[in-house]
Amino acid sequence: MALEIVTVPCLKDNYAYIVKGPDGVMLIDAPEAAPIAAELRARGWSLDTLLITHHHHDHVGGVEELRAAHGCVVMGPADEADKLPPLDRGLTEGDTVGAGDLAAHVIAVPGHTLGHVAFHFPAGPAVFTADSLMAAGCGRVFEGTPEMMWESLSKLAALPPETMVYSGHDYTLANLKFARTIEPENPELVARVDRIVSAKVQKQPTAQAPLSEELATNPFLRAGEPHMRQALGLAEATPAQVFAEIRSRKDRF
Incomplete structure (x- = not known):
């Protein structure tokens, strides 16, 4: 049975994700409870497990209401347990949550926050990256260092x-508009901009993409490419230093 993944818009521009497999239903992040609860009711699903990626309020604001309604098990990064709603299980890199097709592997991706984790479902195949790797971009480096974020990406x-x-x-x-300032002649990037503009007109979610597309168009993932060093005037820089320059430019964009 393939995983069923439901994208739930929350707040102004957040997403939560419901993942249903043969052995239950998981939620990745809970920015707010109401739209998630409505989606669960509409599908007749009960929530078994709630996975948290990091401690920022716009990812955990609905945790307690959903826990009270569903009795779900709440798990999140052990390194941020003191900043999160109470955890039933703290998670570290290499842990596995669930089993079978609904098994999720925990990947530590510090940088945006020090304890940020991502959840990789090989059966999807899918990875839920929250504010680490983002569509055509990455999260701001609030608590970590550029070197840390580059390693995570x-x-x-x-x-x-x-x-x-x-x-x-x-x-x-x-993010794509910024990416064009780094690689204006990248044909795959130009084509992606056109697709996203069309999707926006149709009010479709746009923060979900195959990793192959990110590798071809996301400047933060491409910081190790030799032509990126040349384009930025950083011929002798390491990939982490190139990443730091791109991130600095995006912060000012």
Whole structure:
């Protein structure tokens, strides 16, 4: 049985994701309870497990209401347990949550926050990256360092290219506009902009994409490409230094 993944818009530009497999229903992040609860009711599903990626309020605001309604098990990064709603289980890199097709592997992706984790479902194949790897971009480096964030993104980039990436915010069009300033002649990037503009007109979610597309168009994943060093005037820089320059430019964009 393939996983069924439901994208739930929340707040202004957040996403939560419901993942249903043969052995239950999981939720990745809970920005707010109402739209998630409505989606569960509409499908006649009960929530078994709630997975948290990091401690920011716009990813955990609905946790307690959903826990009270469903009695779900709440899990999240052990390194952020003191900043999160009470956890039934703290998670670290290498842990597995669930079993069979609904098994999720925990990947530590610090940078945006120090304890940020992603959840990789090989059976999807899917990875839920919240504010680490984002569609055509990445999260701001609030608590970690650029080197830390580059290492985290490199882990995600090494997943199978057919893996679908589900990120936590819909900043896609703005990210793509910035990406064009770095690689204006990238034909795959130009084509992606056109697709996203069309999707926006049709009010479709745009923060979900195959990793192969991210590898071809996301400047933050491409910081290790030799031509990126040349384009930025950083011929002798390491990939982490190139990433830091791209992130700095995006922060000012």
